[in-house]
Amino acid sequence: MTAGTRRIAVVGGGIAGLATAHALAQQGIDVVLFERDHRLGGKILTTPFAGHAGIDEGPDAFLARLPWGTGLAQAVGLGSELVSPSAGKAAVWWDQLHDIPQGLLLGMPTDVMALAKSKLIPWAGKLRAATEPFRRRTNLEPDSLGGFVRARFGNEVHVRLVDPLVGSIYAADTDHFSLAAVPQIADLAGKARSILMAGRTMPAPSANAGPVFYAPQGGMGDLAMRTAEAAQGAGAELRCGVGISELASDGSAWRVNGELFDGVALACPAAASATLLESMLPDAARTLASIPTADVAMVTLAIPAADWPAHLTALSGYLVPKPVQRLVTAVSFGSQKWSHWASASSVILRISLGRDGLPVLHLGDDQLLAAAVDEVGRHLGLSLAPSAHRITRWSGAFPQYRPHHAKRVADLEAALPAGLALAGASYHGIGVPACINSAGKAAARLAQ
Ligand SMILES: Cc1cc2nc3c(=O)[nH]c(=O)nc-3n(C[C@H](O)[C@H](O)[C@H](O)COP(=O)(O)OP(=O)(O)OC[C@H]3O[C@@H](n4cnc5c(N)ncnc54)[C@H](O)[C@@H]3O)c2cc1C
Numbered sequence: 279m280t281a282g283t284r285r286i287a288v289v290g291g292g293i294a295g296l297a298t299a300h301a302l303a304q305q306g307i308d309v310v311l312f313e314r315d316h317r318l319g320g321k322i323l324t325t326p327f328a329g330h331a332g333i334d335e336g337p338d339a340f341l342a343r344l345p346w347g348t349g350l351a352q353a354v355g356l357g358s359e360l361v362s363p364s365a366g367k368a369a370v371w372w373d374q375l376h377d378i379p380q381g382l383l384l385g386m387p388t389d390v391m392a393l394a395k396s397k398l399i400p401w402a403g404k405l406r407a408a409t410e411p412f413r414r415r416t417n418l419e420p421d422s423l424g425g426f427v428r429a430r431f432g433n434e435v436h437v438r439l440v441d442p443l444v445g446s447i448y449a450a451d452t453d454h455f456s457l458a459a460v461p462q463i464a465d466l467a468g469k470a471r472s473i474l475m476a477g478r479t480m481p482a483p484s485a486n487a488g489p490v491f492y493a494p495q496g497g498m499g500d501l502a503m504r505t506a507e508a509a510q511g512a513g514a515e516l517r518c519g520v521g522i523s524e525l526a527s528d529g530s531a532w533r534v535n536g537e538l539f540d541g542v543a544l545a546c547p548a549a550a551s552a553t554l555l556e557s558m559l560p561d562a563a564r565t566l567a568s569i570p571t572a573d574v575a576m577v578t579l580a581i582p583a584a585d586w587p588a589h590l591t592a593l594s595g596y597l598v599p600k601p602v603q604r605l606v607t608a609v610s611f612g613s614q615k616w617s618h619w620a621s622a623s624s625v626i627l628r629i630s631l632g633r634d635g636l637p638v639l640h641l642g643d644d645q646l647l648a649a650a651v652d653e654v655g656r657h658l659g660l661s662l663a664p665s666a667h668r669i670t671r672w673s674g675a676f677p678q679y680r681p682h683h684a685k686r687v688a689d690l691e692a693a694l695p696a697g698l699a700l701a702g703a704s705y706h707g708i709g710v711p712a713c714i715n716s717a718g719k720a721a722a723r724l725a726q
Pocket residue numbers: 289290291292293294295312313314315319320321322335336337338339340341520521522523545546547550574576672675676701702703704708709710711713
């Protein structure tokens with residue numbers, strides 16, 4: 279379109295859109311980012327709560343093992359402000375709190391002796407899991423995480439360990455979630471017939487391995503805000519309160535709400551991209567529209583510290599397996615997980631309600647609050663009387679990667695015209711680092 283500098287539109291001001299705008303602007307490309315809401319950050323939102331300057335309403339950390347979260351934090355000047363969760367064990371609630379056994383890979387046992395000691399799995403389940411090395415190689419073609427784990431270790435390990443541990447990360451029902459979308463398990467499953475046998479040769483985690491998670495001291499909102507500032511500093515224009523409703527191309531230029539660009543990054547959820555591409559690329563739009571999402575509600579409570587029993591102070595939180603779930607799926611003891619959230623007056627709990635197959639957003643705020651207080655009180659044997667509460671509704675919180683998601687996305691991307699790129703949680707990973715990585719790839723495609 280332009281003879282000189284390229285001009286790119288970015289649709290969506292979540293972390294994927296912000297990171298795309300940042301990467302493009304740094305290369306001297308003219309960028310305009312459009313965000314429908316009146317604030318930037320998308321699912322990343324940190325706000326004051328119960329006397330604290332910033333308590334996250336969405337993600338509260340990113341994986342340190344993957345380079346892209348840490349890389350962006352460093353690039354936008356947050357490197358020295360990254361903190362890690364205080365050491366603290368998580369538990370699984372099944373009639374009572376059970377420590378999560380040692381030697382698990384995302385819930386899958388790699389050490390049968392550690393599993394044998396756990397009271398979470400009944401004896402029949404332990405015996406079934408112990409037969410794993412003698413089982414034939416599992417066919418990976420169905421690409422179901424739940425199917426794979428059930429075939430290797432039996433239903434008890436799946437239902438009481440893997441489904442709560444992995445399912446709670448993505449609000450997923452792992453029976454309907456792609457195995458390939460969990461690379462730590464999929465890679466091992468592809469290489470080794472037996473997970474337990476492979477576990478014996480896996481190096482023990484090093485004491486110097488470094489933190490598993492990082493977050494900016496001021497909350498994840500700082501990552502979004504600093505990325506926005508850095509993008510603006512490099513010349514990007516960020517327009518909030520502008521939802522894109524028109525996307526068209528004449529083969530050389532792209533029209534976005536009537537403005538002309540050389541290329542477009544769609545960094546909004548897949549359903550929004552589907553609507554924009556409906557008339558121009560109907561096949562792509564159908565694939566995008568077929569990616570489902572799960573809604574969740576996050577109830578944050580401040581519990582008077584005097585009411586909080588000492589025996590819970592070493593825990594970072596707990597997970598609730600499906601057969602014993604009502605609405606609560608996971609509880610993070612936020613002020614024990616993050617030492618800078620701790621105060622003498624209250625304990626902060628972040629309670630997740632709802633998941634794929636368990637809708638909650640039709641409930642009123644009073645019902646969500648009552649469910650959180652009653653269920654967590656019942657789990658912990660406490661009568662909870664919060665001194666403050668906050669309810670956050672996340673519609674379309676987590677894309678659900680159904681079996682063969684990766685193949686559908688690869689076909690979709692291969693068919694996209696030049697000048698159009700996708701970024702964000704709907705495609706190559708749901709966590710913040712994966713979204714940032716997808717942004718880097720979208721920017722590289724559009725900068726060509
Ligand atoms: C409760 C919760 C907890 C989580 N916890 C973690 C965690 O601890 N660690 C982790 O790594 N990940 C976590 N995640 C996942 C992670 O936060 C998200 O996957 C990620 O932030 C999504 O970023 P995104 O940019 O792809 O999408 P979004 O953040 O959804 O941003 C997309 C943006 O596009 C905008 N938009 C939509 N349509 C249009 C349009 N037509 N025009 C203009 N703008 C539009 C939306 O308003 C939105 O701001 C969590 C998610 C939730 C909901």
